[in-house]
């Protein structure tokens with residue numbers, strides 16, 4: 001019997017295969033691989049989840065009306081300038097389905113968030129990857145790579161996995177060079193962790209630019225990664241188009257209720273974010289004191305450009321029960337967890353005795 005015919009693009013994609021669970025010899029595990037919040041949901045969020053659970057025999061609100069109103073009130077943007085989706089990954093897929101097709105080009109810096117190439121390929125568009133320069137977006141090179149086929153550009157600010165940022169002046173100059181018919185997606189998944197005052201709030205940048213949208217998520221600072229909910233803010237017509245690509249009912253009612261409760265508990269959540277940003281600086285300083293390379297990060301993770309030493313470092317951490325995210329030959333991304341988790345990581349890092357060589361100096365590029 002012949003196999004079903006699959007799209008040729010699938011040959012370029014791989015199924016995610018989880019590795020063995022990471023555990024120390026004593027059975028401890030420290031999950032620092034996925035940039036999650038280390039804190040469980042607040043009581044008010046748990047209560048909202050419990051209440052929403054009682055209604056799961058019904059379909060969820062397909063328009064996320066209550067949540068959209070809550071976001072609108074907080075961000076001071078109109079409700080029809082907001083589209084909610086199944087995580088910001090789900091929203092990214094909606095964006096691509098709205099503008100990308102075979103023949104179109106989708107541009108992003110590389111290395112950046114791993115979903116960009118996957119979703120771009122699935123959309124049928126051609127990925128255009130512009131290498132980072134010193135671990136940061138090379139906006140000049142990106143502007144130069146724009147063609148009349150470029151339909152969408154992701155700017156991940158701060159960038160995952162390097163933690164680098166794009167400043168307001170540079171981003172505005174770049175946006176001025178992007179044709180009006182090309183959508184620019186400023187992915188601000190880590191926005192709440194930014195302390196560098198020169199980093200723009202994408203929401204301010206997009207008001208007079210109809211081709212700019214801002215992507216936000218409840219997965220990081222709001223601590224709801226497991227519920228899959230995020231949103232995009234943009235110009236009315238753009239949002240209307242994007243909403244057409246929404247997979248019906250893909251944002252469940254529990255996620256919607258939890259997101260509303262999380263927004264109403266913002267002060268407590270932002271206090272947790274403050275702890276994380278303080279921990280980020282502590283972890284970075286401690287790693288640097290160990291002689292490890294760690295550029296500044298404005299996100300809830302740090303980046304160690306370890307080059308060829310990366311996989312050894314990842315294995316070494318795993319043996320101590322610390323799960324991190326190594327990118328072979330490039331570097332390791334380590335999420336900032338609770339102080340206890342961070343300490344476990346720092347103890348592991350201190351025991352890493354694969355010293356830098358002349359081929360892999362500590363300043364190796366990302």
Ligand code: PMP
Pocket residue numbers: 034035086087088089090113156159160187189216217218219225228229230
């Ligand atoms: N954008 C970036 C840059 C990310 O790093 C992530 C999560 N790792 C996301 C989006 C996706 O977040 P969500 O859980 O909302 O799909």
